[in-house]
Amino acid sequence: MADSEISTSLSRPSRRDILSAALLTVGGSSFNSSAAAAPLDDSETDATVLAWKTWRAAHRRTLALCRKQQRLESKLARTIGFPQAVLNAAELPSPMRVSSLRQFDELAADVPSLRTRRAEVAEALRAHQQRWDDADRAIGYTATRNAEAAASVxxxxxxxxxFATDATSLCGLSAKLDALIAVGAEGAEGRQFPWPELRRIRRDVARIVQLPRYDTADFTA
Structure with missing residues (x-):
């Protein structure tokens, strides 16, 4: 049992951080090229639309794995509980839940008489962690979490x-807007400027294009 805090979730950068990094990498090349200066209304030959379709499939896979991972983690938390030990001692005002030996050591530093209970707490944490790990393997939580991380990459x-691909049609421009909104407008902030405005621009572009195969129902967000 490690002394560090137990963590059951991967630490990942936010989608907005990822988008910002992508845009910094791309720079302004898409708006300065000769191809972008003369857009064509031909989504069949626009590499941006093809790149968007590939990204959208990956985006949906990542979301599906994320939701599955969350369901499995909730199930583990409900049936097994996050690994911890309950410490009862006369020196404490009430029973305390300890999730790591580091947390116990910090508590024992303030209440030295608890130091003799360290081995007991360590064993309780180890046993609970083992139950978590056994249940994890049975339902595939860690495997799903790893698959989500790989899909996200x-x-x-x-x-x-x-975003590095030059759009050569209004469909390509709309595709970039769709991806921008999907990864940028998350949570409560997604209801604030500029996301509603960008959604309106995307609808305007789709309406101007008026291609029967480009239905707004296909938008990602």
């Missing part, structure tokens, strides 16, 4: 490719 690579 793939999606990040694809969205960087998408």
């Amino acid at each position: 793939d999606e990040d690579r694809l969205i960087a490719t998408l």
Whole structure:
């Protein structure tokens, strides 16, 4: 049992951080090229639309794995509980839940008489962690979490490719707007400027294009 805090979730950069990194990598090349200066209304030959379709499939896979991982983690938390030990001692005002030996050591520094209980707490934490690990393997939580992380890396690579590709049609421009909104407008902040305005611009572009195969129902966000 490690002394560090137990962590059951991967630490990942926010989608907005990823988008910012992609845009910094791309720079302004898409708006300065001769191809972008003469857009064509031909989504079949626009590499941006093709890149968007590839990214969208990866985006949906990442979301599906994320939701599955969250469901499995909730199940583990509900049935097994996050690994911890309950410490009862006369020196404490009430029973305390300890999730790591580091937390116990910090507590024992203030209440030295608890130091004799360290081995007991360590064993309780180890046993609870083992129950968590056994249940984890049975339902595939860690495997799903790892698959989500790999899918996220793939999606990040694809969205960087998408924004690095010059749009040669209004469909391509709309595709970039769709990806921008999907990864940028998350949570409560997604209801604030500029995301609603960008959604209106995206609808305007789709309306101007008026291609029967480019239905707004296909938008990612």
